[in-house]
Amino acid sequence: MADSNCIFCAIAEGRIPATIVHQDADVVAFKDIAPQAPVHLVLVPREHFAGLNELTPDRARLVGRIALVAKELAEAQGCAANGWRLVSNCGPDAGQTVFHLHFHVLGGRPMAGKMV
Template sequence: MSDPNCIFCKIAAKQIPSTIVHEDEHVVAFKDIAPQAPVHLIIIPREHFAGLNELTETNAVALSRVGLVAKSLAERFGLEKSGWRLVANCGSDAGQTVFHLHFHLLGGAPMGGRMV
């Protein structure tokens, strides 16, 4: 199910142009339009749900696919040896601005200090 007002649902449906680097039955990955690292990809489940707080047993398959796709993309973009980061923000206090569950795959340069 998708949300007709969601920008990420529109990207997945190819209603908004994007540089898609992977798509399958469960997930879509595309280049971030404002990259924060040399490699900055967004990985989303095709099914619309706002964030990790809406994860259930029935939609959890999307989360496992995200992990596998992230690993594959990290290899494809040459990040597997130097390292990469996979980040999901959940809620506005965490910095989430698009309320469709999504993960940022970041790499290609040192990420700097600790995250927390």
């Protein structure tokens, strides 16, 4: 179910324009309006829920679907071979500013800071 006050729900429903790079029954992906890398896409489920803290067993398939779409988009954008990141900030202390589960695909250049 969509939230009428959520910007990502509005993008997924086509009420707010965005550069859509993928859409299917479950997932919408679009270019970030303030890219942090040459490839910076945002992937959102059509279903509205705030973030990974609201993940339930019945939503686990959806997160797997998002990961698969992210991989396909990284390949299509030409950054899969050299590497890319899939990031989801969960909560305000992690930097989440839009409280609709979303993932960022970042690639196209070496990323600063190594994560183990």
